[in-house]
Amino acid sequence: MSTSVLLQPIHAFLSHPTPQSWIDEAIKPQNLTVLLADHLMCELKAAQTAMLLLRRYAVDTESADALLAWLKPFEDFAYRQVGDGDFSSYISLSKKLISRSNFADGDFSSYISLSKKLISRSNFAHGDELISKMVLLIKEELHHFGQVLEIMQARNMPYDNIGASRYARGLMQHVRTHEPAKLSDTLICGAFIEARSCERFAAIAPHLDPELTKFYISLLRSEARHYSDYLNLARTVGGDDIEERITHFRQVEGELILTEDDDFRFHSGLPSAVALAKTA
Ligand SMILES: [Fe+2]
Ligand SMILES: [Fe+2]
Numbered sequence: 001m002s003t004s005v006l007l008q009p010i011h012a013f014l015s016h017p018t019p020q021s022w023i024d025e026a027i028k029p030q031n032l033t034v035l036l037a038d039h040l041m042c043e044l045k046a047a048q049t050a051m052l053l054l055r056r057y058a059v060d061t062e063s064a065d066a067l068l069a070w071l072k073p074f075e076d077f078a079y080r081q082v083g084d085g086d087f088s089s090y091i092s093l094s095k096k097l098i099s100r101s102n103f104a105d106g107d108f109s110s111y112i113s114l115s116k117k118l119i120s121r122s123n124f125a126h127g128d129e130l131i132s133k134m135v136l137l138i139k140e141e142l143h144h145f146g147q148v149l150e151i152m153q154a155r156n157m158p159y160d161n162i163g164a165s166r167y168a169r170g171l172m173q174h175v176r177t178h179e180p181a182k183l184s185d186t187l188i189c190g191a192f193i194e195a196r197s198c199e200r201f202a203a204i205a206p207h208l209d210p211e212l213t214k215f216y217i218s219l220l221r222s223e224a225r226h227y228s229d230y231l232n233l234a235r236t237v238g239g240d241d242i243e244e245r246i247t248h249f250r251q252v253e254g255e256l257i258l259t260e261d262d263d264f265r266f267h268s269g270l271p272s273a274v275a276l277a278k279t280a
Contacts, residue, residue, distance in 0.1 A: 015254035167267035
C-alpha cells in the first residue's frame, strides 16, 4: 500500500492537516533533541494507555500484574534513569509472547488470561478483541521506544524526561466519567492521538536526515493500524451517539492543534512567539 493510500483515511478523519508553522519548527536542527525525546515518551505513553485499558476492562489481577512487570523496565529507564537502555531482551520476549496468530490458543493466553468475572461485572463483552488489539499495539509501541532510544544513543543525544504537551490531557478532559461512555470516549481519543501521530510522522519525514526519514516512514503502517484499531474498537463498544462523539473530539483535537503553545513538542499546537524565540 502506498503512503498516500495509507494516509487517506487519516487525513479524512482529522479536521485539519498539521499547520506549516509547526512543521517548520519541527524540522529545525535545534529542535531535533526535543522532537526525539518527546517522541520517545509518546511511545511509552501509548503503551501505558493501552495497558491501562487492558487492566481496567479486560484482564484479571494476576494478568494485570504480569502486564505491569512487562512495562516496568521501560518505565524505570524513562522515569527513574534505571538500567542501560538495552531493551532488546524484553522486546523479543513480547514478540515471542504474541507470535501466535490464534491468540486464544497461544501460550500467552495462560499468561494474560481473561477474567470472566471482571468482564461480566462490567458487562463488557469485547475482552478478546480488546486484548488482541492492545497487546499487539503495546508490543509495537515498546519496539518503537527501543528504536527511538537507539537513534538517540547513537547520536549522543542527552535523554531528559521533558514534560508532556497539553495535547493528550486536553483530549482526555472531555472523556465522560460513566461507563460505557468512558471507554468509548477513551478509545476515540486513542484514535485521534494515533491518527495525528501518523499524520505528523508523514509530514516531517521528507524534511529530516536520511536515517530519520526512513525511520519515520517505517512507522506509518503500524501507527495507521493503531488508529483504525482504536476507532473500530470505539465503534464496537460505543453507543448510538458514537458518531456525535467522534465529531466532538474532532473539534477538540483541531482546536488543540490550531491554538498556540509556548513549548515545542510532537503534539504541540502552533508555535507561539515565545516558542519561536527559543529557537530563533
Ligand atoms: Fe508508535
Ligand atoms: Fe501508535
